[in-house]
Amino acid sequence: MLCGPARVVNNQMRLRILQHGLRLVLACLMLSASPAIADTPGPSGAIIETIRHGALDLKARHVRPPGTGLDTIILVHDALGGFESTLIAELQTALAKDGLSTLAINLSLGVSARMTAFECNERHLHRYEDALEEIDAWADWLLGEGLGPVALVGHGRGGAQVAWYLAKTAGKRVNAAILLAPSGWTPRSADLEYRARYTNGIAALLTRIASFKPDDYIDNVPFLHCGSVVATRASINSYYGVEPKRDAPTVLANVKTPVLALLPDPLSDNDDVTKRLSAIKNQFVSVRSIPGSDTQFSSYALPIVVKAIEAYLQSLRPSRK
Secondary structure (H helix, E strand, O other), X not given: OOOHHHHHHHHHHHHHHHHHHHXXXXXXXXXXXXXXXXXXXXXXXXXXXXXXXXXXXXXXXXXXOOOOOOOEEEEEOOOOOOOOOHHHHHHHHHHHHOOXXXXXXXXXXXXXXXXXXXXXXXXXXXXXXXXXXXXXXXXXXXXXXXXXXXXXXXXXXXXXXXXXXXXXXXXXXXXXXXXXXXXXXXXXXXHHHHHHHHOOOHHHHHHHHOOOOOOOEEEXXXXXXXXXXXXXXXXXXXXXXXXXXXXXXXXXXXXXXXXEEEEEEOOOOOHHHHHHHHOOOOOOEEEEEEEOEOXXXXXXXXXXXXXXXXXXXHHHOOOOO
């Protein structure tokens, strides 16, 4: 027969085992509910902001380290990702550690209150140029809250969308932009990329959808990196129709807002864009390569990118006499 104290210890052990089991269950539930784009956790102290834009709620992760000024950097993600994609999350964390305030936005991609990655099996009604209006909405909100000046950082397609935004608005709401491996577009490069992925060229795609109305959904469309999707004709046209403003080097040739383009080195799939960006003759545009980096600026390249962003923004501040 067990004595009293031993029975108490045994009960305590059962309680600890039960508590541990409950923690495991809760952890599993949390993991199963995690956003699909949660590659990297965001910085501590972040809050989720929401603004209304037309019929959509837009979401962003806002980080303001203690003691920072009013300046805010808007971070714009690549492709169909979001603020929890690896580069954006790591960049926001690193900038916060150095005392910089950031607002990492989720482009809606036509989905109200989007918090997770846009999955390929969802219906695509978003347009490439929707990003311009949403970037402007966030910049306007920040300035309305007294949280400016505003700078922009865009990655990949997000960088090209930032470039187009600057050209369209003449930098009315922002003081500067940093583009991380911004994407480009030429008819030839776009068609070669599409053929490499899907065999048929873009001309065949555009011919196929020509008889549809802009808001009609079309099945089984090879689209972006997704393979086969359901998308509207307007959405397909916005990404694959002829539009030179989707090309970062083209629009940056005439911007009048200070821009720093940080490029991968050695050249990779971004080599054509890199060469054309490097050839731009515009006093407002600076170009710098990050040795040994890829288009994701992973590993050791991230601290170099962070320091480059900070140094560039600091160089634009009025000197104190």
